[in-house]
Amino acid sequence: MRTMTSVEAQNRFGELLDAAQREPVTITRRGRPVAYVLSQHEYDALSQAHEKTNNQAAQAAAHAAIAAFRGKGKGGAVERLLEDRRIDREREA
Numbered sequence: 001m002r003t004m005t006s007v008e009a010q011n012r013f014g015e016l017l018d019a020a021q022r023e024p025v026t027i028t029r030r031g032r033p034v035a036y037v038l039s040q041h042e043y044d045a046l047s048q049a050h051e052k053t054n055n056q057a058a059q060a061a062a063h064a065a066i067a068a069f070r071g072k073g074k075g076g077a078v079e080r081l082l083e084d085r086r087i088d089r090e091r092e093a
Contacts, residue, residue, distance in 0.1 A: 001026055006034065 002019050003026045009016050016037060019025050024038040038046075063082060 003028060005029070009037075 001024050004012070004016060004019075006027055006029045009025075009027050016025060020037040021039045024036050024042060026033050027035040027037065059082075062085075
């Protein structure tokens with residue numbers, strides 16, 4: 001990962017943008033990282049990964065809440081409910 005000081009980033013903004021298309025660039029101030037510049041493609045990939053992680057966490061929390069409310073092992077009711085929810089989300093998409 002390339003590193004630039006904040007002054008370099010200001011003075012060579014075009015170079016900063018070009019570099020960020022190839023790899024993330026760390027911007028430092030007084031020797032400490034203060035920002036990162038990355039390409040739109042890299043940002044989209046990170047956003048999708050973050051969204052997927054959040055969805056998995058939300059799904060696990062929903063499963064736990066339903067299991068606690070209905071009790072585990074009652075004829076697969078929790079699994080059927082979650083499967084119905086998944087099918088509904090796919091139809092909406």
